[in-house]
Amino acid sequence: MSYLSNTKFDVIIVGAGPAGSTAAYTLAKNGLRVVVLERGRTAGSKTLYGGRVYSKPLEEVYENFRKEAPIERWVKKERFSFMSNGELLTLEYSSTDSTSFTAYLSRLASWMAQKAEEAGAVIVTDIRVDDLYLEDGVVKGVRCGDEVLRSNVVVDAEGVNRLILERFGMVPKLEKRQVALGLKQVIRLDASKIEGRLGLAAGEGLAWLIVGEATGYLPGGSFLYTNSSTISLGLVVFLEEAYQNINQHVFNILEDLKQKQSIKEVIADGVVIEYGAHLTPEMGLGMSPKKMYGDGLLIVGDAAGLLLNLGYTIRGVDFAAYSGYLAAKTILKAHSMGSYNSESLSFYQKLLEESFIMKEMKKHKKITKLMRSNEMFTIYPGILLDTVKKLFEIEYSSPTILQALRNSIKGKTSLLKLLWNIFRTFF
Amino acid sequence: MPLNIIVCIKWVPNTQIVNIDPNTGTLIREGVPSIINPHDLNAVEMALRLKEKYGGVVTAVSMAPMSAKTGLEFVIGMGVDRAILVSDRVFAGADTLATSYTLSKVIEKLRPFDILIFGQETIDSSTAHIGAQTASWLRVPYLYYVVDVEYINGVVRATRRLEKKIEVYELPTPCLLAVAMKSNEPRPVKLSHKLRAKMENVIEVWTNNEVGLKRECIGLRGSPTVVEKCIVTPSVPRKKQRFDGQDVREAVKWLVDRLIEDEGLKII
Numbered sequence: 093m094s095y096l097s098n099t100k101f102d103v104i105i106v107g108a109g110p111a112g113s114t115a116a117y118t119l120a121k122n123g124l125r126v127v128v129l130e131r132g133r134t135a136g137s138k139t140l141y142g143g144r145v146y147s148k149p150l151e152e153v154y155e156n157f158r159k160e161a162p163i164e165r166w167v168k169k170e171r172f173s174f175m176s177n178g179e180l181l182t183l184e185y186s187s188t189d190s191t192s193f194t195a196y197l198s199r200l201a202s203w204m205a206q207k208a209e210e211a212g213a214v215i216v217t218d219i220r221v222d223d224l225y226l227e228d229g230v231v232k233g234v235r236c237g238d239e240v241l242r243s244n245v246v247v248d249a250e251g252v253n254r255l256i257l258e259r260f261g262m263v264p265k266l267e268k269r270q271v272a273l274g275l276k277q278v279i280r281l282d283a284s285k286i287e288g289r290l291g292l293a294a295g296e297g298l299a300w301l302i303v304g305e306a307t308g309y310l311p312g313g314s315f316l317y318t319n320s321s322t323i324s325l326g327l328v329v330f331l332e333e334a335y336q337n338i339n340q341h342v343f344n345i346l347e348d349l350k351q352k353q354s355i356k357e358v359i360a361d362g363v364v365i366e367y368g369a370h371l372t373p374e375m376g377l378g379m380s381p382k383k384m385y386g387d388g389l390l391i392v393g394d395a396a397g398l399l400l401n402l403g404y405t406i407r408g409v410d411f412a413a414y415s416g417y418l419a420a421k422t423i424l425k426a427h428s429m430g431s432y433n434s435e436s437l438s439f440y441q442k443l444l445e446e447s448f449i450m451k452e453m454k455k456h457k458k459i460t461k462l463m464r465s466n467e468m469f470t471i472y473p474g475i476l477l478d479t480v481k482k483l484f485e486i487e488y489s490s491p492t493i494l495q496a497l498r499n500s501i502k503g504k505t506s507l508l509k510l511l512w513n514i515f516r517t518f519f
Numbered sequence: 520m521p522l523n524i525i526v527c528i529k530w531v532p533n534t535q536i537v538n539i540d541p542n543t544g545t546l547i548r549e550g551v552p553s554i555i556n557p558h559d560l561n562a563v564e565m566a567l568r569l570k571e572k573y574g575g576v577v578t579a580v581s582m583a584p585m586s587a588k589t590g591l592e593f594v595i596g597m598g599v600d601r602a603i604l605v606s607d608r609v610f611a612g613a614d615t616l617a618t619s620y621t622l623s624k625v626i627e628k629l630r631p632f633d634i635l636i637f638g639q640e641t642i643d644s645s646t647a648h649i650g651a652q653t654a655s656w657l658r659v660p661y662l663y664y665v666v667d668v669e670y671i672n673g674v675v676r677a678t679r680r681l682e683k684k685i686e687v688y689e690l691p692t693p694c695l696l697a698v699a700m701k702s703n704e705p706r707p708v709k710l711s712h713k714l715r716a717k718m719e720n721v722i723e724v725w726t727n728n729e730v731g732l733k734r735e736c737i738g739l740r741g742s743p744t745v746v747e748k749c750i751v752t753p754s755v756p757r758k759k760q761r762f763d764g765q766d767v768r769e770a771v772k773w774l775v776d777r778l779i780e781d782e783g784l785k786i787i
Contacts (some may be wrong), residue, residue: 096711099718129710134552134589214717218596218708236710340763365538 096241101127101214103423104234104243106221106256108135110197111393111412111419112249113204113215114153118420120211124427127214127241128205129221129234136201137217138251140370142276143317143324144299145200146192146407149414149448154207162199164319165297166190169290172404173354174473175305180354181473181480194297194317194324196278197409204413221250224260224389230433231388245388245432247419249412252371252394262391263381266371269332270379272312272401275342275369276326279362283321289358290318301404304473306352308345310334311469313403316358323359325350328401330374333466342369372408373399374463377453384444385437390419400452403463411449418443467505467513475500475510522575522670523632526566527622527653528559528594530587531643544749546643555590558638560597560705561698565668566636567598567706573670576600578629582610582621588722595716596708602716603629607726612739619652621737624730626657634675635695639664650697661695662688666702 103119105112108130119126132138144167151157168190173182205215225233225240233242250256252271257263283294290298298318306314312329327346334342349355372394373379379397384390392398393412400407422440426432444450478500482491491499501507532551540547566577579594581587582605591602605625613621626635635657637650647663654661667678675690680699715721727737734740758781762773778784 096714099714127714133554214714216710216713216717218593219710219713220707237707239710241710241714344761363538366536 101243105247107249111416114413115416116208116213120213135205136198146410149410164194168296169298171300173302176473176477254395270375272374274328278366281362529556530583556641558700562636564705592716596713614742614744615648617741623656633692654695663697664699
């Protein structure tokens with residue numbers, strides 16, 4: 093106890109994921125006394141994601157990011173597929189440039205924590221924060237068991253399962269419709285096999301998203317990302333829909349996907365070396381607290397619901413890290429003014445609104461809606477593949493595109509509804 | 520008189536995620552994070568309970584690469600007072616003989632001590648040698664599979680659980696106890712302790728300069744053990760059958776039928 097009463101930090105950060113460590117790095121670099129409290133055994137050990145990070149926002153925050161960060165492969169090839177009855181319709185884009193990379197998130201987050209530590213932050217692992225500590229309704233630190241650690245401000249970077257914020261009453265209890273369940277396997281495979289089978293040049297990466305049968309026709313998507321000598325293969329299913337419609341364990345869906353010819357030939361003779369599952373925010377801003385700040389409190393990353401699923405790609409790590417960066421900027425300003433009340437910390441909300449994060453989240457609000465429509469995952473993949481099948485598998489006569497589409501739609505949905513759905517999503 | 524308690528811990532690869540090279544039969548340690556040998560956490564817990572009950576100081580000793588600092592920070596987080604990391608390239612490659620010799624020489628320097636506490640064995644080699652060998656080098660009595668310990672009038676009363684009986688021993692100090700695995704619930708770390716470990720450079724690093732041992736007695740050179748051959752048991756390919764029903768009774772019946780019909784299982 094005596095040790096803690098003699099110790100006071102300017103900032104306590106809860107959670108050493110990308111958001112927490114980036115906040116810590118930025119604050120420590122600017123001379124503030126920062127401590128990061130992490131529940132896991134090591135920084136980053138509780139994180140899990142699909143496999144790809146957009147680089148630019150991180151390059152703005154971390155010097156020499158491209159050189160130093162534990163990057164696996166730069167993504168040069170994008171694939172998006174519909175899967176139905178074992179058949180695939182794939183859109184593939186090969187780029188000469190790359191704005192994203194694959195990485196193990198645990199390693200990337202651990203690298204960020206190390207950067208923060210080098211800058212002077214104290215990272216304490218194996219510590220579970222139970223509650224915020226309040227004095228006169230103002231957040232003044234955290235409680236861990238029967239101990240209290242004090243600070244001027246607390247940054248909540250506890251992640252998607254935000255138990256501290258729930259207990260504090262800042263957000264309602266998490267609902268099934270707000271989150272998705274992700275699970276994945278990491279499969280070890282020689283680099284030459286990865287590259288040969290996926291048509292990649294040495295060191296190049298691929299990001300592949302698949303909807304339809306790949307998730308057992310559940311709303312969500314499957315993914316395949318290439319690391320240096322492993323493949324990350326997994327799926328994300330919206331929890332509410334999955335809970336209602338699922339008739340088997342989700343890991344069986346992943347096992348079924350591994351048996352599909354198109355995936356099987358990619359991962360052949362690979363060895364599963366790791367598997368995991370995690371929740372992910374899926375509601376766009378529907379999960380975010382109205383105010384991302386309070387007296388002595390800022391909320392960043394997944395805890396703030398800052399994740400965007402566009403269907404063809406997902407952004408979470410860059411949003412999280414950048415929100416941590418903006419929280420740090422806010423605290424530096426508050427520190428110079430000597431006030432950590434909600435008025436001065438509201439600057440964070442302003443920075444967020446002005447940043448690409450909120451602009452992106454707002455711009456793509458509609459696609460989040462489409463992602464929730466069942467047809468997109470249950471009926472459309474089948475219709476599309478049926479149409480394409482009719483166009484390409486010619487025996488004597490071939491249909492026009494419209495005929496093929498009409499025939500494939502018959503009995504499933506109306507052409508009008510299909511076109512309307514596409515229209516309202518993209519325009 | 521407060522007790523001077525020494526706990527030895529080993530920094531081991533997490534064998535739950537280690538794979539075995541099918542050709543050489545050795546562990547593939549690359550990329551596998553190390554952890555404190557879980558059975559040693561039972562030893563730490565026993566030491567801390569003794570300290571709480573009778574007063575004293577708990578010192579943790581580990582012979583390991585520098586990365587083991589993390590592990591020692593963890594046990595300080597649990598409440599250990601002092602931690603010594605015995606780390607030097609010349610100690611590397613040691614078998615149990617060279618390891619126990621080195622540890623005993625380190626412990627000599629920590630005299631006077633009352634109770635040495637070890638885990639029952641390690642998860643990466645499971646020899647259960649180190650406690651007994653260290654006690655022998657130090658010429659102190661030792662007892663394995665200890666589940667409970669008291670300290671009464673200068674005497675250590677230790678209870679050990681064997682397969683069919685419980686034995687109670689009295690040992691003089693100094694003595695060595697090897698704690699039965701899973702015999703207690705290691706406590707979680709405390710913020711104040713962990714913060715102290717982090718912020719004050721509390722872990723002492725001892726190289727061979729501090730310990731002063733002859734090269735032929737330590738490390739690879741001091742290790743007579745030679746692993747001649749490792750044989751990997753072949754993995755049985757899975758049949759990939761799946762029961763797809765809902766009813767648990769049916770599932771059990773299906774499984775038992777498969778085992779009897781396909782695998783020749785006999786029910787006696």
